[in-house]
Amino acid sequence: xxSTVVGELQPQEVVEARVESGDAPTWVADHWQxxxxxxxxxxxxxxxPCFFGAESVRDGDPLYTAVPSMTDKDALLGLGxxxxxxxxxxxxxxxxASLVTFFRxxxxxxxxxxxxxxxxxxxxxxxxxxxxxxxxxIPTEPDDPHWEFSFGGEPIFPTCRAPFYExxxxxxxxxGLEITFQPRALFENLNVTADEExxxxxxxxxxxxxxxxxxxxxxxxxxxxxxxxxxxxVQYMLxxxxxxxxxxxxxxxxxxxxxxxxxxxxxxxxxxTPRR
Numbered sequence: 001x002x003s004t005v006v007g008e009l010q011p012q013e014v015v016e017a018r019v020e021s022g023d024a025p026t027w028v029a030d031h032w033q034x035x036x037x038x039x040x041x042x043x044x045x046x047x048x049p050c051f052f053g054a055e056s057v058r059d060g061d062p063l064y065t066a067v068p069s070m071t072d073k074d075a076l077l078g079l080g081x082x083x084x085x086x087x088x089x090x091x092x093x094x095x096x097a098s099l100v101t102f103f104r105x106x107x108x109x110x111x112x113x114x115x116x117x118x119x120x121x122x123x124x125x126x127x128x129x130x131x132x133x134x135x136x137x138i139p140t141e142p143d144d145p146h147w148e149f150s151f152g153g154e155p156i157f158p159t160c161r162a163p164f165y166e167x168x169x170x171x172x173x174x175x176g177l178e179i180t181f182q183p184r185a186l187f188e189n190l191n192v193t194a195d196e197e198x199x200x201x202x203x204x205x206x207x208x209x210x211x212x213x214x215x216x217x218x219x220x221x222x223x224x225x226x227x228x229x230x231x232x233x234v235q236y237m238l239x240x241x242x243x244x245x246x247x248x249x250x251x252x253x254x255x256x257x258x259x260x261x262x263x264x265x266x267x268x269x270x271x272x273t274p275r276r
Contacts, residue, residue, distance in 0.1 A: 005066045007078045009085050011093065012060040028066045030175045031102035035161075038172070049170050049209035052096065053180075061094040062180075066102045070118050070177060076125045080151075080263040083126065083181060087152045095189050098182045105176030112164040112244035115177060119160060119237050120250040122179070126151050127253060129260045134253060142233045142249035148184065149236070149251075155184040160237040164244075168214045171238060 005015055005028050018024040019032050039048045039057045048054040056062055065082045069075040083099065090097040110118070132153040134140060139147045148155040158181050161173035211217055222235060231249075239245040 005064065006068055007075075007082070008065060009082050009089075009099075010064050012057070012062055012064065015064045025066070025104075027104050027175065028102055031066070031173070031178065034173055034175055035100065035102070035178065038161075038169075043169055043213050044215060046209055046212040049206045049213050051206070051209075053098075056094070056096040056098065059094075059096075061096040062098050062100050063090060063093060064100045064102070066104070068104045070103050070106065070122065073125075076122060077129065077262060079122070080126050080129050084131075084152050084263060086181070087154050087183065090183070091185075096186065098180050098186065101179045101181065102175075103177040103179075109163070112162075112240055115160075115162045115164060116237055116239075116245050117250075118177060119158075119179070120246070123149055123158065123236075124251050127251065129263050131261050131264050134255045140253040140255060142251060142253070143231065145228055145230055145232075148232050157182045157184065157187070157232070158236050162237065164240050166240065167216050168238065168240065170210060170213055 003010075003014060003018065003023075005018055005024055015024070015028075015032055019029045024032070036057060039054045041048070063086055065079070065086075067075050067079045079101065086099045090099070127149075130151050132151075135150050135153060135155060137146075138150050138155055141147060149158060150156060158179050160180075161171050161178040163172070163174055163176065165172040222238075233249040233251075234245070237245070
């Protein structure tokens with residue numbers, strides 16, 4: 001791997017070094033500062049609710065990338081290539097190596113509805129260009145409790161931080177959109193899925209911390225994969241104003257793959273495109 005963060009997959013120590021040396025773009029440095037401060041700091045005398053996430057950042061486990069646009073085709077193709085590389089290599093790095101993705105902020109402030117639209121545009125784009133089949137054991141209908149976004153043949157839980165979370169500071173990023181991609185295998189390896197006793201205890205601890213950290217009750221849409229009544233898709237970007245989020249999951253999933261092999265060509269560098 002080269003030492004650039006934009007358009008590349010990098011370990012945490014490289015991101016920190018690039019930020020400290022002043023070699024990272026300002027927007028990448030701003031993302032890193034608010035992300036690391038949020039996960040490693042406290043609010044209302046309470047540490048960040050997800051102790052697995054906080055510990056992983058403290059130990060330098062995550063991998064990172066920065067995407068120079070939320071809409072530009074080449075930038076999103078670059079994200080797809082990076083995500084494939086991550087899925088191929090993350091287990092060699094750490095059992096807790098999620099992929100933290102910083103997006104260059106838009107040139108104007110976006111509404112909550114526009115951030116929801118942007119997230120699903122990104123996930124739909126990745127699905128359309130996915131070179132691997134949708135997993136056989138994952139339904140294609142988002143209203144199924146066993147549905148989960150999948151890419152590269154792997155079920156993945158993407159969770160977002162964004163500027164519109166004025167109350168839920170655990171999801172707040174003042175810079176722009178952040179997506180952390182977490183393969184289901186990561187949760188299974190840590191024995192923190194809903195069907196494990198350790199997972200149930202972890203959820204209780206996290207929800208208790210959430211209420212103290214955010215100062216409001218845990219979001220009503222929080223739930224567990226595969227549990228009747230719970231849905232994955234609404235948890236990726238929790239609503240702040242429920243009138244701003246889509247009524248139904250705005251993604252169309254089919255099993256007919258590969259639709260494209262463009263992501264398998266990793267020879268094209270990703271330029272630091274203008275803001276969009």
